[in-house]
Amino acid sequence: MHDVREWTAALKRLLMRYREPVIVQTLRSATAATIAYVIALRLSPEPAPLTSPLTALLVVQVTFYATLTNGIRRVNSVVAGVLVAIAFSLLVGLTWWSLALLIVASLGVGHLVRVDEYVAEVAISAMLVLGVTTVGFTAWARIVETLIGAVVGMACNLLLPPPVWVDKAGESIEDLARRVRQLMLRMGEEAAGSVSWQLAAERLHEARRLDQHIAQVDASLRQAEDSLRLNPRVKEGLLHRVVLRTGLDTLEICTVVLRVLARSFTDLAKARGSEDLFPKETGATVEQLLSEIADAIVSFAVLVTADLSANAESAEGRLTAELHTAAGTRDRLAELFQEEVGKDWENWQLMGAVLTEVNRIIAELDTEHRTRRLLEELDRVSREQRARLPRMSRLRERLGVQENLWRNRTGFGERSP
Structure with a gap:
């Protein structure tokens, strides 16, 4: 039995x-x-x-x-x-x-x-x-x-229509975001205490290894993009392709900035020697800020892979709130760094670099920035299609396909950038 x-x-x-x-x-x-x-x-x-x-x-x-x-x-x-x-x-x-x-x-x-x-x-x-x-x-x-x-x-x-590989690509994008989040959390925990430069260098190597995962996500995304082309089951395939591609581009930029941030932590750990990487209050603020940015990166990945639905709207609202909280923590960290520079002026460049790098990640995840990036990419792809296939573009315009795409594009930009 x-x-x-x-x-x-x-x-x-x-x-x-x-x-x-x-x-x-x-x-x-x-x-x-x-x-x-x-x-x-x-x-x-x-x-x-x-x-x-x-x-x-x-x-x-x-x-x-x-x-x-x-x-x-x-x-x-x-x-x-x-x-x-x-x-x-x-x-x-x-x-x-x-x-x-x-x-x-x-x-x-x-x-x-x-x-x-x-x-x-x-x-x-x-x-x-x-x-x-x-x-x-x-x-x-x-x-x-x-x-x-x-x-x-x-x-x-x-x-027998072929499968659409968008879900697999979305899963790979979210997996990349979670890997970035885990690394940022570990870096934040170590920044709040004493960390050797060898351990900081190990985090730098982990940040570099993220490039391999980006390559895997890019391959999965190319497969998803091909599955959307000429697929009778998919409408507005261009919009979905651009949304996923621009989302991956943003995560790649964040990964590069995170690698630079790990480099700054390593250099600062070498300069500090046996001392703590940051003073107690400053280190706790750095840990909090990296934790908030890490959560925002995951929310951004969820927003990119969500459909044009209530899920996308809730993901956008959550991302906006997390970025607002992170911006407040960043401002508090800037004040602490300003006080710290007066006591340790020799490392002011490294502390300034840390502030610049976290600010760059927050700016890349900003919803308004993503809206502009998405619309620019849609314009570029549309121009290339019209230049490459002028007759097909004229036929699409006569059938109203292009108007529907632009209408939905505008709605997407307003709801889920």
């Missing part, structure tokens, strides 16, 4: 995960490859048309935008390879030196037709076709199978 309950609980957990992007992508790929193989069995002259499911598997990428672009490039690469093979078979046939020339010519043609990562596929297709006797028969079969796989792969995206 106990085993049955465990098996039932495991089955429920599995069913609850059916909407996860990885599971959805696996099912989509397997479905597309199977359908492509069944169709190719009826249309291709080959007894085992495995090129068709292989093409479908490669074409059905994570996002619809990637699927469309990869499908076109893969079809171009295979057709180009087949044409090169036919030309070589008519002129020289298959020898060791003709194979070498075939590979060189195929790779060159691949670069000319701009198939990007499928350049090697041109040479592979050419070698497979040239290596058989009935060149015309094999060339036709390979083209048919490739077209079947590409068409099935793109059709699966219309019938």
Whole structure:
């Protein structure tokens, strides 16, 4: 009975995960490859048309935008390879030196037709076709199978829409913000007491290691941006892409400033020697300020990843309150630093640097600053789209798509910058 309950609980957990992007992508790929193989069995002259499911598997990428672009490039690469093979078979046939020339010519043609990562596929297709006797028969079969796989792969995206990876990107952004918060809290606790320069240097190394997490978040965000392009389930994909991208840019700036702050703490610890990093009252104020800024960074990440809903409004209100509190603590710290400079004028530059760095983070998280940054980025992206696709832009304007985007953009700027 106990085993049955465990098996039932495991089955429920599995069913609850059916909407996860990885599971959805696996099912989509397997479905597309199977359908492509069944169709190719009826249309291709080959007894085992495995090129068709292989093409479908490669074409059905994570996002619809990637699927469309990869499908076109893969079809171009295979057709180009087949044409090169036919030309070589008519002129020289298959020898060791003709194979070498075939590979060189195929790779060159691949670069000319701009198939990007499928350049090697041109040479592979050419070698497979040239290596058989009935060149015309094999060339036709390979083209048919490739077209079947590409068409099935793109059709699966219309019938089975690809997952939207925005939630995963949002989770990675919030995870980065929490890592920054934990580091700031540790730095604040150590600033309130005596800390060796070696320990302060260790915090500096931790701040530098945050760059690795930023790279991971950037990769996750690029995947989310691709999943929003040409996705029939997503409206206003441009707005979502810009919101997430500008949010990550702000967190990256805060991370860089935090690294500089850790550098200032390390230099100050070296100058202090065995003494406390700050006087008791000043150290307690620094700890409080870093704690308040750390909470504001997490609230900012929640605001960036929240939908245009009550959650975004509450996150904005919480962020505004936390920044207001942090600004008051910063002003009190500035007064304490001013008094401290009169007693320890040799380190006034380091104390001034600490005040400048925390003030920069507060300014970057400010809601009005984010509103301006967001609107500027939307303007820039819109101008680039109009310059790159003028006909599409005119069509969007006639259909009213651009007006809706600007209307929603204005509302977003007012509610959740």
